[in-house]
Amino acid sequence: MRYWLLKSEPDDISIEDLAGAPQQALAWTGIRNYQARNFLRDAASVGDLAFFYHSSCADIGIAGIVEIVSTPYPDPTQFDPGSRYFDPKATAEQPRWVSVDIRFVQQGGFVPLATLKAHPELEGMPLLAKGSRLSVSPVERAQWEFIRALMAETP
DNA sequence: GCCAACGTTGGC
DNA sequence: GCCAACGTTGGC
DSSP: OOEEEEEEOTTTSOHHHHHHSGGGEEEEOOOOOHHHHHHHHHHOOTTOEEEEEEOSSSSOEEEEEEEEOSOOEEOGGGGOTTSTTOOTTOOSSSOOOEEEEEEEEEEEEEEEHHHHHHOGGGTTOGGGSTTOOOSEEEEOHHHHHHHHHHHHHOO
């Protein structure tokens, strides 16, 4: 059982979208970074929990919690020429990119990026590293619980 | 919209 | 294998 942080642009998929989806679950597609993919492919398991982070938007920060509810499988968008995530070098025999399914767990307790940055306890999180672009990153248990406490302060 | 930081590509 | 050029990410 591990903890993660998943970044999403809410214009693409927001925590509200996830909460409103059938079964409150969606395929988490479009990862096109090898390090992020490797985390998903090699270390993510069913039952893992993740902070759902909204990036590139008006309210940047942790917007909710989701659960990983599938094992990794080939991201179907890599094979779809009509998708913005199409990858001409991916083949069915040798897929490059993986997806997992995620399910809504909790919304509310929004924690802005500025708040995360303000707490020395969270130094070292990949998210807060200068120039970080990782869309999937691990969260240590102590940091997970610290952020959970921050979320609880903001219903 | 700007720009810094980063990852990838491709020529050599 | 190096490294410049380019495209993308993402906060501000």
